[in-house]
Amino acid sequence: MSAHEPLIEVSHLTHVYHPGTPHEVRALHGVCLTVHRAEFLALVGGNGSGKSTLAKHLNALLLPTEGRVVVDGLDTRDPQALWEIRRRVGMVFQNPDNQIVATVVEEDVAFGPENVGLPPEEIARRVEEALQAVGMLDYRRREPHLLSGGQKQRVAIAGVLAMRPQCIVLDEATTMLDPEGRQEVLETAHRLREREGIAVVHITHNMEEAAQADRVVVLHEGRVALEGTPQEVFRDVRRLRSLRLDLPEVAELSACLRRRGVRLEGQPVAVEDLVAQLLRQSGVVV
Numbered sequence: 001m002s003a004h005e006p007l008i009e010v011s012h013l014t015h016v017y018h019p020g021t022p023h024e025v026r027a028l029h030g031v032c033l034t035v036h037r038a039e040f041l042a043l044v045g046g047n048g049s050g051k052s053t054l055a056k057h058l059n060a061l062l063l064p065t066e067g068r069v070v071v072d073g074l075d076t077r078d079p080q081a082l083w084e085i086r087r088r089v090g091m092v093f094q095n096p097d098n099q100i101v102a103t104v105v106e107e108d109v110a111f112g113p114e115n116v117g118l119p120p121e122e123i124a125r126r127v128e129e130a131l132q133a134v135g136m137l138d139y140r141r142r143e144p145h146l147l148s149g150g151q152k153q154r155v156a157i158a159g160v161l162a163m164r165p166q167c168i169v170l171d172e173a174t175t176m177l178d179p180e181g182r183q184e185v186l187e188t189a190h191r192l193r194e195r196e197g198i199a200v201v202h203i204t205h206n207m208e209e210a211a212q213a214d215r216v217v218v219l220h221e222g223r224v225a226l227e228g229t230p231q232e233v234f235r236d237v238r239r240l241r242s243l244r245l246d247l248p249e250v251a252e253l254s255a256c257l258r259r260r261g262v263r264l265e266g267q268p269v270a271v272e273d274l275v276a277q278l279l280r281q282s283g284v285v286v
C-alpha cells in the first residue's frame with residue numbers, strides 16, 4: 001500500500017443546502033481534494049468555511065449537488081456502495097457524549113460490527129483489537145459516562161476501527177477536550193496512521209495540531225484557499241492572517257525573526273527545529 005496512492009478523490013464538489021428555497025446556502029464551491037492512503041491530512045478554516053460539510057461528503061452522509069466524490073473506487077452517488085463507503089471511512093465528531101450509544105465500553109465498540117451481522121467470535125476479536133489499538137482495553141467493562149473526554153473519544157475511535165476502515169475523519173474531535181485529552185486522541189490517530197496505514201483527516205482549529213500533519217488544506221468560504229505541507233502553508237503568514245486564521249506559535253516566532261533580519265531555512269514547524277537553527281547560526285554546539 002503506497003502512501004501516495006489516492007484513497008478519496010473529491011472533484012469539483014459543490015454543495016448547496018436547501019437548493020431552490022429561500023434558505024439556500026452554497027456551502028462548497030467546486031472543491032477538489034485528494035486524500036491519500038495512510039496520510040495525515042489537517043483540514044482547517046474559520047467557522048462556516050465548509051469543513052464539516054466536506055467531511056460529510058467523505059463518507060456519503062451528504063451527496064454532491066455538483067461534482068463527484070469517489071472513495072476507494074466507489075462513487076458516493078451509487079446507492080449500492082453506501083454501506084461499503086461508510087465502513088471504509090469512519091467519522092468521529094466533536095461532542096464525545098453524543099457518540100456513545102451503549103452503557104458498557106465494549107458494547108459500544110461492538111455496535112458497528114453487530115449492525116452488519118458479523119459472527120460473535122469475529123465481533124469479540126475486533127472489539128478487543130480496536131480497544132487495544134486506542135489503549136482502552138483495560139476499560140472494556142467500564143461505563144462510558146464515567147470516562148474522561150479523551151477516553152470517550154478514544155472509545156469512539158475504537159468503534160470506527162472495529163469496522164476496519166481505511167480512513168478516519170475527526171471532525172473537531174479534539175475541540176472539546178482538555179490538553180491531556182487532545183494529546184491522547186492525537187497520539188492515537190498518529191499511531192493508527194503509522195501502524196495500520198489508516199488515513200486520518202483531522203479537522204481542527206488548533207494550528208499546533210495542524211502543524212503535525214503531513215499536509216494542510218485551508219478552506220475559506222467553501223473553497224480551498226491554501227494547500228501544502230505545514231512548512232509551505234505556515235510560511236504564508238500574511239495569507240493566513242487575511243483568512244483570519246491563527247498561526248502556530250513557531251510560525252509567529254519565525255515571522256518575527258525574519259522581520260528582524262534573521263535568515264531561516266524553510267519554515268520550521270516545531271519549536272525544536274527553530275531553536276536548533278538559531279543555535280547552529282550562532283555557532284552554539286549542542
Ligand code: ADP
Binds near residue numbers: 052
Ligand atoms: P464549518 O464546519 O467549517 O464550520 P459547515 O460545513 O458546518 O462549516 O458550514 C458551511 C456553511 O453551510 C455555513 O454557512 C453553515 O451555516 C451552512 N450549513 C451547514 N449545515 C447546514 C444545514 N444543515 N442547513 C443549512 N445550512 C447549513
Ligand code: MG
Binds near residue numbers: 051052053172
Ligand atoms: Mg464544523
